[in-house]
Amino acid sequence: MMQVLIIEDEPLAAEKLIKFLFTYDATIVICDTLASVETAVPWLKTNPLPDLILLDIHLADGLCFDIFKQVEVKCPVIFCTAYDQYALKAFQLHSIDYLLKPIQYAKLEQSLNKMKDMQYIKKPEVSNQQIEDIINLMKNQDSSYKSRFLVKLGTKIRTIKISEIAYFHSHDKLNLLVTKEGDRYPVDYSLDDLIQLLDPTLFFHINRKLIIHIDAVKEIHAYFKGRLKLILDPKLDEELIVSSQKTPLFKTWLDQ
Structure with missing residues (x-):
């Protein structure tokens, strides 16, 4: 029974993710749905880590990367982002998965299958260096606006x-x-x-x-x-x- 935490500041997008997750596996438990860095940090500090976090990059009060500066997240993370394939190179290099917005069920299913397969080999985690690499690469993509x-x-x-x-x-x-x-x-x-x-x-x-x-x-x-x-x-x-x-x-x- 997989436990999933959703951190997404758009209620409709969060509802869509929940619907897709239950379609994938009706036994999935949604630990919580959060909308900001301010609410995510204390939650992660005071609750057992979920099996997976679905994390939007742009939250109500800033970038989700601020979460990793304040709390160690030792569980798989799938980022939700609208950045193009070039900026996503850092995700691929570090075996961190991502969903490109607007999110499609087939892509989420593929990511969930990938994360489950990786569990049998090595539990995927997010390190500070990985986050810094992603931020730097995304900053270099500012011209894509x-x-x-x-x-x-x-x-x-x-x-x-x-x-x-x-x-x-x-x-x-x-x-x-x-x-x-x-x-x-x-x-x-x-x-x-x-x-x-x-x-x-x-x-x-x-x-x-x-x-x-x-x-x-x-x-x-x-x-x-x-x-x-x-x-x-x-x-x-x-x-x-x-x-x-x-x-x-x-x-x-x-x-x-």
Whole structure:
């Protein structure tokens, strides 16, 4: 009976992983689902290690690699990432497995089979050197962030540079690119995929429905219980609140 810990800040992505795991093996036990470095570190320090961790690279309060700086993780880890095959070379070199987003069941099944096979040879673990290698290689891939998007409206097709974008917004089951001029275009990416493709120094994933460009923040107001209220330009026709959990990370992002 395999025990699995899921560390993923997107609830829908976590639910999808759980569904896939139960499809693979109905006896699998989900130890917990966590969404941040802040919650993962104390959990790993105070609970028995699971048989496997499914770990998203980008969490609510930073990169998952900060977990390994604070706690020793001596169990198999499968990383979930949207980085391309070149950046994933470090994972392959160190026999650490990964799932490329958007995650497909067949790929998860392949990874789980691989991890089970490796258990009979040598228990795969993650070392500090492996993590440093992965971070360094990923830093060298910063140029892979998208510089423009191809959009279509009716019969017209145009390219929009990153510098022209104010935010990405989910509305009525559509994901929209909104320009600084207020123009709106549907895009064929989920917000979860978009945040992996965008430069994190320029864009911030506020909530499940919104990713904003740093220049789109017009006003910031203190709100109840340590939260923040934002006014964007162009204006968003709904109240925009930064959660107390994300407020420290948001302030750090603004002050970089």
